[in-house]
Amino acid sequence: MALVILVTTLRRVRSTGALILLALAGAACGQREPTLTIAAALLPNELPAYREALRGFERENGWRVTVVPQQYAEIRRALAAEAVAGTGTLDLVELDVYSLPAAAADVAVLDEAAVTPPLDALAPQAVEAGRIDGLRFLPQRLTWQALLYNHAVLGAPPRTWDELRAVAAAHPGHIGIKGALYEGLTCDVLPFVWAAGGQADAFDDDGARAAFHLFAALAPYLNPQSATFREASIAEAQARGEIVLHLNWPFAMALFASQGLAPDPIRSAPLPRGPAGTATVLGGGYLAVPRRAPQRDRAVALARYLLSQPVQAQLHEQLGWFSARRDVGVGDGGVLLDGFVALRADVRARPGGRDYARLSRLWQEAFRAVAFEHSDPDAVLVATAERWRAERAAEAP
Amino acid sequence: MRRRDAWWLAWPLLAALLLLLGYPIVYALRLAFTDPLTGASPQLVNFSQLARDPLFWQALRNNALLPLASVALELVTALALALFLSQRFRGRAGLRAIVILPFALPEIVVLAMMRYIFVPRGYANAALAALGVSPLDWLRPGSALAWATVVLVDAWHVTPVVFLILLAALAGIPEEIGEAAQLDGAGPLARLWRITLPLLKPALVAALLLRGVDALRIFATPLVLTGVEGVPVLSSYAYHQWADYGNDALAAAAATVLALLSVTLSVPLLRLRAEDA
Amino acid sequence: MRRAAAIAIAGAMLSCAVLLPLALILKQAVTPDAESFAWPPTWLPRQPTLDNFRALLGSAELPYGLRLSVAVALLTVLSTLTLTVSAAWAAARVSPVGRRLDAVLVVVRVFPSLALAVPMAVLFVRFGLYNNPAGIGLWIAHTLVALPFAFFVLRNAFRRIPVELEEAAQLDGATRFGAVWRVTLPLARPSLAAAALLVFLVSWDEFAYALLLQVTNRPLPPLLYYFSAFGYPGMASAVAAIMLVPALAIIAVLAPAIRAGGLSGSGR
Numbered sequence: 046m047a048l049v050i051l052v053t054t055l056r057r058v059r060s061t062g063a064l065i066l067l068a069l070a071g072a073a074c075g076q077r078e079p080t081l082t083i084a085a086a087l088l089p090n091e092l093p094a095y096r097e098a099l100r101g102f103e104r105e106n107g108w109r110v111t112v113v114p115q116q117y118a119e120i121r122r123a124l125a126a127e128a129v130a131g132t133g134t135l136d137l138v139e140l141d142v143y144s145l146p147a148a149a150a151d152v153a154v155l156d157e158a159a160v161t162p163p164l165d166a167l168a169p170q171a172v173e174a175g176r177i178d179g180l181r182f183l184p185q186r187l188t189w190q191a192l193l194y195n196h197a198v199l200g201a202p203p204r205t206w207d208e209l210r211a212v213a214a215a216h217p218g219h220i221g222i223k224g225a226l227y228e229g230l231t232c233d234v235l236p237f238v239w240a241a242g243g244q245a246d247a248f249d250d251d252g253a254r255a256a257f258h259l260f261a262a263l264a265p266y267l268n269p270q271s272a273t274f275r276e277a278s279i280a281e282a283q284a285r286g287e288i289v290l291h292l293n294w295p296f297a298m299a300l301f302a303s304q305g306l307a308p309d310p311i312r313s314a315p316l317p318r319g320p321a322g323t324a325t326v327l328g329g330g331y332l333a334v335p336r337r338a339p340q341r342d343r344a345v346a347l348a349r350y351l352l353s354q355p356v357q358a359q360l361h362e363q364l365g366w367f368s369a370r371r372d373v374g375v376g377d378g379g380v381l382l383d384g385f386v387a388l389r390a391d392v393r394a395r396p397g398g399r400d401y402a403r404l405s406r407l408w409q410e411a412f413r414a415v416a417f418e419h420s421d422p423d424a425v426l427v428a429t430a431e432r433w434r435a436e437r438a439a440e441a442p
Numbered sequence: 443m444r445r446r447d448a449w450w451l452a453w454p455l456l457a458a459l460l461l462l463l464g465y466p467i468v469y470a471l472r473l474a475f476t477d478p479l480t481g482a483s484p485q486l487v488n489f490s491q492l493a494r495d496p497l498f499w500q501a502l503r504n505n506a507l508l509p510l511a512s513v514a515l516e517l518v519t520a521l522a523l524a525l526f527l528s529q530r531f532r533g534r535a536g537l538r539a540i541v542i543l544p545f546a547l548p549e550i551v552v553l554a555m556m557r558y559i560f561v562p563r564g565y566a567n568a569a570l571a572a573l574g575v576s577p578l579d580w581l582r583p584g585s586a587l588a589w590a591t592v593v594l595v596d597a598w599h600v601t602p603v604v605f606l607i608l609l610a611a612l613a614g615i616p617e618e619i620g621e622a623a624q625l626d627g628a629g630p631l632a633r634l635w636r637i638t639l640p641l642l643k644p645a646l647v648a649a650l651l652l653r654g655v656d657a658l659r660i661f662a663t664p665l666v667l668t669g670v671e672g673v674p675v676l677s678s679y680a681y682h683q684w685a686d687y688g689n690d691a692l693a694a695a696a697a698t699v700l701a702l703l704s705v706t707l708s709v710p711l712l713r714l715r716a717e718d719a
Numbered sequence: 720m721r722r723a724a725a726i727a728i729a730g731a732m733l734s735c736a737v738l739l740p741l742a743l744i745l746k747q748a749v750t751p752d753a754e755s756f757a758w759p760p761t762w763l764p765r766q767p768t769l770d771n772f773r774a775l776l777g778s779a780e781l782p783y784g785l786r787l788s789v790a791v792a793l794l795t796v797l798s799t800l801t802l803t804v805s806a807a808w809a810a811a812r813v814s815p816v817g818r819r820l821d822a823v824l825v826v827v828r829v830f831p832s833l834a835l836a837v838p839m840a841v842l843f844v845r846f847g848l849y850n851n852p853a854g855i856g857l858w859i860a861h862t863l864v865a866l867p868f869a870f871f872v873l874r875n876a877f878r879r880i881p882v883e884l885e886e887a888a889q890l891d892g893a894t895r896f897g898a899v900w901r902v903t904l905p906l907a908r909p910s911l912a913a914a915a916l917l918v919f920l921v922s923w924d925e926f927a928y929a930l931l932l933q934v935t936n937r938p939l940p941p942l943l944y945y946f947s948a949f950g951y952p953g954m955a956s957a958v959a960a961i962m963l964v965p966a967l968a969i970i971a972v973l974a975p976a977i978r979a980g981g982l983s984g985s986g987r
Contacts, residue, residue, distance in 0.1 A: 119934045123850050130847030227686045272583035273669030281950030284756045285563040305753045448813035455806035462863040470838035537730050540737050546970035548924035550940040551959040554947045555744040568759045655829040662926050677833035684837055693837045701834035712822050
């Protein structure tokens with residue numbers, strides 16, 4: 046009885062069925078030539094330049110390349126899902142440098158001979174970060190954070206911590222920090238800790254204390270939206286003039302330039318000097334071939350293409366990406382990336398290892414306690430150090 | 443047509459529900475009660491971790507209070523609108539169509555619009571500035587104003603539904619009753635209070651219960667307007683655990699708490715519908 | 720006279736409160752981003768442009784997302800109607816069955832989406848349905864979301880068709896099934912169409928499952944969220960404008976039914 050009703054209902058929606066088939070056919074339609082799919086952390090304004098760079102590859106090989114722009118966390122999730130599922134659509138993925146250890150199991154080991162033409166031109170430290178049980182990741186771009194400030198309002202950027210305090214006091218509510226509970230907050234905190242001589246895994250050494258005293262001093266002047274700011278929302282706030290300075294990656298300068306806001310009034314500058322000098326945090330996108338990639342050899346060919354000198358130079362010129370290749374100049378970013386270029390020697394990597402995620406979370410919570418709940422910085426750091434020691438002891442045996 | 447045959451007709455639907463609703467719920471319970479580090483089950487470790495997270499408690503509190511405020515605002519506004527738009531005047535049909543419009547818009551479109559209106563340098567503050575009033579920080583994380591903005595936006599989107607229910611109920615009240623009361627000397631307010639509202643009570647209660655439970659599902663509104671940390675609710679907290687930390691077990695635990703709240707509050711709603719039917 | 724003035728003022732304020740946000744987002748869709756970020760914001764675009772739409776069409780995501788949204792919505796209509804028609808008829812004709820189904824479907828209707836979306840996401844990863852390019856996983860989730868809406872509309876529709884008509888057909892020699900097929904279903908056709916449109920709209924608008932179950936293969940609602948969260952007001956508003964077209968069209972078609980109360984009880 047039910048089956049009959051099922052069928053009759055189907056007949057009733059016959060025309061709908063035809064429409065569906067058409068839609069699905071349309072969806073499957075693009076796949077006549079061999080197509081490679083690459084997932085990269087691109088913003089909408091970066092997409093056209095990246096696609097332009099890929100056109101050379103498409104012409105040489107007669108293949109189409111589909112670019113799927115996503116955030117690193119989402120690429121990571123899609124990659125993990127495909128690894129579990131046993132089938133995949135992604136041929137090449139770009140992952141954030143700090144998530145490489147966690148993603149290592151889901152990507153294939155690369156044959157070093159097959160990628161040697163670009164491999165030997167890459168800076169060795171950058172390549173090292175991609176060697177986890179074999180060479181799995183190749184650096185497509187290196188990034189680090191710089192200070193992005195409103196030149197028209199501030200004139201000169203703050204060059205020391207004292208100047209930063211003065212600027213904050215002069216512009217209350219206009220200082221932004223990416224204070225949401227996520228990895229980006231750690232990227233804002235660690236440069237200050239390092240600039241005071243602290244270690245990323247110590248929590249209550251002198252450097253951390255100095256940095257957190259700075260945060261406590263800045264707390265009353267932070268823009269309240271800082272509690273939920275992430276890279277994109279903080280860039281938007283700067284674009285709207287709601288804040289006059291913040292830390293961010295090079296993509297933000299490209300974004301501002303596309304909106305006509307850079308280099309005037311928004312410019313880049315090195316991070317303010319701390320008691321022990323200057324430091325900034327390393328980020329970067331590494332290419333990897335998923336274990337489930339449908340076309341592994343072609344994916345490797347695409348990776349080689351993306352890391353070749355002409356392409357890396359083109360990406361640097363159009364998007365301001367810093368290349369890991371030693372033969373691509375860093376100074377050609379133009380006035381937009383001045384601040385970034387000046388920090389080149391002060392870039393430090395976040396600690397590797399599987400427990401980095403928990404370490405990072407502790408920094409995030411410590412910062413939020415000091416900045417948004419106005420807790421005493423020393424007390425918070427001591428408590429956090431305790432928690433870290435307890436957690437490591439709990440898993441040691 | 444006999445009950446057994448009728449149940450046969452219903453089996454495709456019930457089978458689908460069992461699969462689509464039942465299976466994930468059971469799986470969520472398993473995720474929530476399993477220790478992700480050791481795989482041991484049943485364990486309460488996820489719930490104790492939730493209990494230690496202040497953001498979770500904020501989310502729980504907001505999830506209980508936001509629906510109350512939102513439904514209250516919706517009921518009052520919808521009642522006012524229904525009373526206004528059940529009187530006879532020219533252009534009534536057009537106004538009724540306009541009032542229904544917010545609910546016709548896709549939720550994400552409404553939220554994107556409202557976000558651009560309420561950001562610190564958005565249209566709302568521009569209007570205030572034009573009037574010479576100093577701007578308000580409508581979406582300031584953790585503030586009462588952000589809370590109120592979320593309530594306002596949610597009410598804006600959903601009031602048309604309550605409006606329609608009350609309008610239909612008002613249409614069911616015969617005019618003679620009002621006219622009789624008027625002859626007896628009752629003023630408009632008295633008529634409203636003593637006649638209209640009691641007659642509307644069933645519709646009001648039905649709307650209250652339906653919207654009250656429905657409002658527990660609130661997810662996109664605080665997420666889009668303020669971000670997870672701004673006005674946390676259980677849904678966005680679960681999403682945050684899953685998306686930002688990949689913590690399936692904690693996300694499932696928060697989802698379980700939310701589901702429990704929802705099911706508990708559904709009971710009076712179901713009882714009311716059973717009485718009505 | 721005073722009453723007319725008061726009504727006019729109230730009507731104007733109401734229209735403003737409803738229409739102004741809508742007008743603003745349409746305005747933003749044709750405004751360049753540089754102007755959208757300026758302070759104070761403009762109420763009418765000073766330099767109207769179609770660049771936002773052009774940029775959208777040139778991106779990979781919009782055409783794909785549009786196709787995905789449409790395909791998933793159509794599939795959802797098919798699966799939902801198939802599953803609910805017979806159950807709705809049974810619920811309308813046999814009240815004990817109707818009461819039980821009513822209770823079940825109300826619970827489905829009010830159940831929090833996130834409470835299901837999280838375990839579904841994890842499950843779909845296991846079954847290879849997560850982030851499915853054809854949106855199969857999303858289709859499954861949307862079917863669940865849409866079932867209560869279709870059920871209530873169809874059940875009310877069948878209730879309104881007197882059972883005497885079927886009984887009369889049976890007296891004329893038809894089987895029970897034949898009576899339904901030849902008498903009830905044709906009379907219910909407008910409601911079937913209304914239910915189909917409503918289900919399409921529910922799937923088209925749905926955000927929570929789309930956000931959780933699809934990542935690199937995205938339908939329109941998460942795409943809108945992504946653009947607006949990433950500081951692209953022009954493109955976000957353009958996606959919003961595109962999403963509005965079917966939504967408003969469907970509501971326009973369904974408006975008489977809504978006003979007649981045919982869709983009440985679904986609480987949509």
